[in-house]
Amino acid sequence: MARIDIAGLTKSYIGRNAARAVDSIDLAIKDGEVMALVGPSGCGKTTTLQLLAGFLKPDAGTITVGDRVVSTAKHVVPPERRRMSLIFQSYAVWPHKTVFENVAYGLRVMKLSRSEIEDRTTAVLRTVRMTDLAQRYPSELSGGQQQRVALARAVVVNPETLLLDEPLSNLDANLREEMRFEIRRIHDTTGITMVYVTHDQTEAMVAADRIALMRGGKIAQVGTAHEIYEKPATAFVATFVGGTNTLPATLIEPHLVECCGARLRVRDDFDAATRGPVTLCIRPHAIGFAERNGDDATGYRENGMNRLAGTVLRQTYLGAARDYLIDLGGAQIRMAAPPSVDRAVGSTVHLDVAVDACRVVPGD
Amino acid sequence: MAATATAPRPVERSGSFDIGPVFFIGAIVVLAILVIVPIGWLLLISVQVPDAGGLTLGNYVEAFSKSIYLRPIINSFVLATSVATIAALLGTPLAWLIARTDLPGRKWLRALITAAFVTPSFIGAEAWILLAAPNSGWINRTIASFTHADHGPLNIFSLGGAIFVMALYNVPYTFTFVAGGLELLPVELEDASSTLGASAWRTMRSITLPLVMPAIVAGFIMSFLEAIAEFGTPAFLLIPARTQVVTTQLYLFFQFPVRTELAAAYAMPLLGVTLGLLLLQRRILGRRKFTVVGGKGGRRRLISLGAWRWPLLGFALLVPLCSVVLPYLALLATSLSRIWSTGPVPGNLTLYWYHWAIFDNAETRRAIFHSLTYGAAAATIATIIAFLIAYTANRRLFPGAQVLGIVCMAPFVVPGIVLAIGIYAAYSHPPLVLYGTAAILIIAFTTRFLPIAYSNLNTMVAAVNPDLENAARTLGATRLRALRTITAPLLRRGLLASWLLVFIPAIRELSSAIFLFTPRTATMTTQIFDFTDAGNYEAVATLAILILAITIVIVSVAYRFLGRDFMETTST
Numbered sequence: 001m002a003r004i005d006i007a008g009l010t011k012s013y014i015g016r017n018a019a020r021a022v023d024s025i026d027l028a029i030k031d032g033e034v035m036a037l038v039g040p041s042g043c044g045k046t047t048t049l050q051l052l053a054g055f056l057k058p059d060a061g062t063i064t065v066g067d068r069v070v071s072t073a074k075h076v077v078p079p080e081r082r083r084m085s086l087i088f089q090s091y092a093v094w095p096h097k098t099v100f101e102n103v104a105y106g107l108r109v110m111k112l113s114r115s116e117i118e119d120r121t122t123a124v125l126r127t128v129r130m131t132d133l134a135q136r137y138p139s140e141l142s143g144g145q146q147q148r149v150a151l152a153r154a155v156v157v158n159p160e161t162l163l164l165d166e167p168l169s170n171l172d173a174n175l176r177e178e179m180r181f182e183i184r185r186i187h188d189t190t191g192i193t194m195v196y197v198t199h200d201q202t203e204a205m206v207a208a209d210r211i212a213l214m215r216g217g218k219i220a221q222v223g224t225a226h227e228i229y230e231k232p233a234t235a236f237v238a239t240f241v242g243g244t245n246t247l248p249a250t251l252i253e254p255h256l257v258e259c260c261g262a263r264l265r266v267r268d269d270f271d272a273a274t275r276g277p278v279t280l281c282i283r284p285h286a287i288g289f290a291e292r293n294g295d296d297a298t299g300y301r302e303n304g305m306n307r308l309a310g311t312v313l314r315q316t317y318l319g320a321a322r323d324y325l326i327d328l329g330g331a332q333i334r335m336a337a338p339p340s341v342d343r344a345v346g347s348t349v350h351l352d353v354a355v356d357a358c359r360v361v362p363g364d
Numbered sequence: 365m366a367a368t369a370t371a372p373r374p375v376e377r378s379g380s381f382d383i384g385p386v387f388f389i390g391a392i393v394v395l396a397i398l399v400i401v402p403i404g405w406l407l408l409i410s411v412q413v414p415d416a417g418g419l420t421l422g423n424y425v426e427a428f429s430k431s432i433y434l435r436p437i438i439n440s441f442v443l444a445t446s447v448a449t450i451a452a453l454l455g456t457p458l459a460w461l462i463a464r465t466d467l468p469g470r471k472w473l474r475a476l477i478t479a480a481f482v483t484p485s486f487i488g489a490e491a492w493i494l495l496a497a498p499n500s501g502w503i504n505r506t507i508a509s510f511t512h513a514d515h516g517p518l519n520i521f522s523l524g525g526a527i528f529v530m531a532l533y534n535v536p537y538t539f540t541f542v543a544g545g546l547e548l549l550p551v552e553l554e555d556a557s558s559t560l561g562a563s564a565w566r567t568m569r570s571i572t573l574p575l576v577m578p579a580i581v582a583g584f585i586m587s588f589l590e591a592i593a594e595f596g597t598p599a600f601l602l603i604p605a606r607t608q609v610v611t612t613q614l615y616l617f618f619q620f621p622v623r624t625e626l627a628a629a630y631a632m633p634l635l636g637v638t639l640g641l642l643l644l645q646r647r648i649l650g651r652r653k654f655t656v657v658g659g660k661g662g663r664r665r666l667i668s669l670g671a672w673r674w675p676l677l678g679f680a681l682l683v684p685l686c687s688v689v690l691p692y693l694a695l696l697a698t699s700l701s702r703i704w705s706t707g708p709v710p711g712n713l714t715l716y717w718y719h720w721a722i723f724d725n726a727e728t729r730r731a732i733f734h735s736l737t738y739g740a741a742a743a744t745i746a747t748i749i750a751f752l753i754a755y756t757a758n759r760r761l762f763p764g765a766q767v768l769g770i771v772c773m774a775p776f777v778v779p780g781i782v783l784a785i786g787i788y789a790a791y792s793h794p795p796l797v798l799y800g801t802a803a804i805l806i807i808a809f810t811t812r813f814l815p816i817a818y819s820n821l822n823t824m825v826a827a828v829n830p831d832l833e834n835a836a837r838t839l840g841a842t843r844l845r846a847l848r849t850i851t852a853p854l855l856r857r858g859l860l861a862s863w864l865l866v867f868i869p870a871i872r873e874l875s876s877a878i879f880l881f882t883p884r885t886a887t888m889t890t891q892i893f894d895f896t897d898a899g900n901y902e903a904v905a906t907l908a909i910l911i912l913a914i915t916i917v918i919v920s921v922a923y924r925f926l927g928r929d930f931m932e933t934t935s936t
Contacts (some may be wrong), residue, residue: 053834053838060727078837078843079837080837080840086834087839088835090829094854096853096854104847105839105841109836150835153835153839154839157839159838173393296572
């Protein structure tokens with residue numbers, strides 16, 4: 001149906017904060033793919049979506065859908081001729097129209113016959129399980145039901161692309177789970193290309209085939225959830241996705257860093273051409289307390305483990321885990337230990353981390 | 365940027381032409397015809413040599429050097445200052461009595477004062493001619509019958525008379541502003557003073573009054589501006605007394621031979637004073653913030669008046685008595701009398717004049733039709749333009765679109781009579797000769813009340829989440845279609861309210877109509893003017909009652925369907 005190519009896309013807002021909201025981004029979205037744009041607020045993900053939908057004109061760059069150029073700095077195909085549906089954070093369900101009229105609107109615009117409008121609207125309402133509520137007005141619906149109306153309204157017109165702008169952020173946790181599944185199901189039955197904007201990395205991991213992580217108007221990394229989690233390109237990516245400890249370190253030879261007075265081996269998938277200051281990323285749950293067997297030397301050990309020594313600064317019992325903050329002398333590190341492992345605040349502890357869990361990214 | 369220059373041109377899927385831009389550009393063109401051209405012409409002709417076209421300051425020299433032209437300026441200033449002072453002195457205690465005390469009948473008093481608000485003061489002037497004309501006025505005759513004098517003591521045809529009538533109809537301005545301020549005033553502010561040992565009187569003087577002072581000043585400015593721009597009342601009460609004010613002098617410039625250039629120059633101080641005072645008022649009201657800090661709508665204690673309540677009720681009734689009860693009774697009685705001077709006695713009572721005005725007399729029949737159709741046309745155009753411009757400005761369809769909003773609001777600072785001069789100057793010669801047509805009156809009414817429609821719709825459009833329109837657009841609707849099927853239906857109450865807020869004043873508009881009508885395009889108000897000239901007060905009263913009846917019916921229907929607050933945007 002539609003692949004989307006974004007090339008050199010740039011957009012600045014005029015006014016006091018004249019920063020580049022979107023700064024020369026390149027992104028290729030495959031036909032039928034669900035691409036999530038993820039990042040903290042102000043990272044440019046919503047502006048990118050508005051540019052994709054045709055509500056904004058780029059300052060530079062192009063957006064191509066299939067073989068059709070839809071946005072350049074000179075000309076923008078208006079939203080109504082892009083065959084992209086958009087699901088809004090606010091749902092934007094029209095309060096003066098019934099559920100049926102909301103969903104049928106796009107079909108009426110297409111000037112379809114009355115019976116075809118009736119059939120397609122009824123069919124899509126069945127898909128989102130809203131048939132019984134077709135004659136209700138939005139004010140008589142719950143948030144989740146309104147969201148389903150918005151979804152039905154967007155897909156009934158068979159768009160080439162479905163854009164979703166934080167579609168679940170106004171729903172409570174249970175509904176969010178259900179709607180995530182709903183959206184994924186719509187995708188799997190229609191094969192529609194989707195661009196999904198969210199600030200919630202878990203949501204992105206569940207809903208999307210690939211994730212584009214954005215920061216400061218630029219794309220920090222693009223990849224599958226697995227790639228982004230396992231091979232973060234920067235400390236920001238590692239921190240944003242899944243959370244991580246970032247420790248200042250120095251690369252002294254390939255795959256060997258010095259950190260907090262210990263020499264540690266790290267994963268060998270880092271291009272070690274640049275020696276000097278780097279950042280060492282270790283996920284909290286990859287750290288465990290070491291067995292006390294008298295040998296307390298820190299650094300890389302023959303059993304494939306790195307050992308660190310520190311003092312417990314704080315511990316919090318969380319039921320499923322125990323959250324520790326440990327001072328390594330020069331840096332602090334958080335770890336998630338099994339709830340039964342209880343070490344007193346102020347006690348000296350030794351930590352073991354597998355080489356595979358130690359990842360080096362360029363120093364920030 | 366070089367990269368984009370070589371980029372392939374976007375390919376559009378559908379070749380259909382989007383007529384949306386035509387509409388928005390059309391709205392801007394109409395806005396220019398309504399506002400920019402007349403105001404531009406007004407400024408231009410004030411510095412033009414009559415009939416020649418060269419530039420000169422001669423018009424200004426002539427307008428402001430002759431003593432016969434200076435006298436009306438002084439009169440206008442005296443009139444407006446007196447009206448505003450009296451209105452503020454009456455309106456402030458009334459507001460306090462009704463908003464903060466246990467005065468009996470507060471609800472009724474408030475309704476009566478609102479009734480005075482919707483009564484045009486020139487209709488009040490007509491009624492007071494019936495009540496207090498030197499020889500024939502009913503009050504005068506009643507008094508004379510006791511004193512056996514030739515004529516009664518009152519003479520409404522005087523500067524004092526005009527001040528009296530106009531002050532009555534301006535009381536609602538101060539009243540509304542001050543009552544609004546008092547209702548927002550947290551009662552704790554007064555309590556704090558009382559607990560420190562201040563007497564009730566001292567609390568009022570040192571706490572309450574200073575806090576509502578901005579509202580009083582704002583009311584004073586509104587009354588001053590109304591009085592200085594008013595045409596009808598001075599025309600009815602001062603022209604017979606051979607006393608001119610600026611507006612009646614402008615009218616005289618339009619008698620044969622028409623001296624448009626002189627009138628334009630002469631109108632400039634009016635324009636300048638209005639603009640200056642409105643800016644001042646905006647600053648004062650802008651700083652009013654401090655009065656509403658912590659003003660939550662909790663239940664407030666009313667001040668007990670004790671034994672004073674009955675004398676104070678007498679005072680409070682005095683204003684509505686003079687502005688509503690007596691005038692309405694006088695007009696009603698006159699319209700029902702075959703000959704008004706005989707009075708509403710059996711044998712003289714008849715519906716003759718209503719039958720005459722509505723059915724028998726072609727002139728009045730046509731005038732009623734004109735008032736309603738011109739009013740409806742103006743209301744429709746103003747609502748559509750205001751809506752399109754409010755949308756354009758709010759959604760910033762192009763850089764600088766907000767300027768259009770300022771243009772829409774510009775007529776607010778132009779008194780009706782000055783606007784009429786501009787419209788006359790702009791459309792009485794090629795390329796667009798509209799003088800003598802209905803169009804020029806419709807333009808005048810539309811322009812004059814466009815700011816009401818705009819300020820009303822602007823806040824409403826701003827409250828509509830743009831996502832609602834954007835959703836329609838992603839589904840294939842053009843901007844215009846989204847506007848028609850989503851935004852307009854969502855705002856239907858606001859659009860209807862705007863329509864009424866233009867229609868109601870348009871059917872009562874005299875000051876701009878008087879310059880632009882011809883016998884073929886007379887309206888109810890210009891007929892009232894002509895009948896006054898001819899001394900046919902039965903016809904005047906009948907048309908006045910018809911205007912009031914139409915207004916009351918519309919306002920009460922609107923209250924029912926739109927809620928009580930639909931008129932509130934007009935008061936600020």
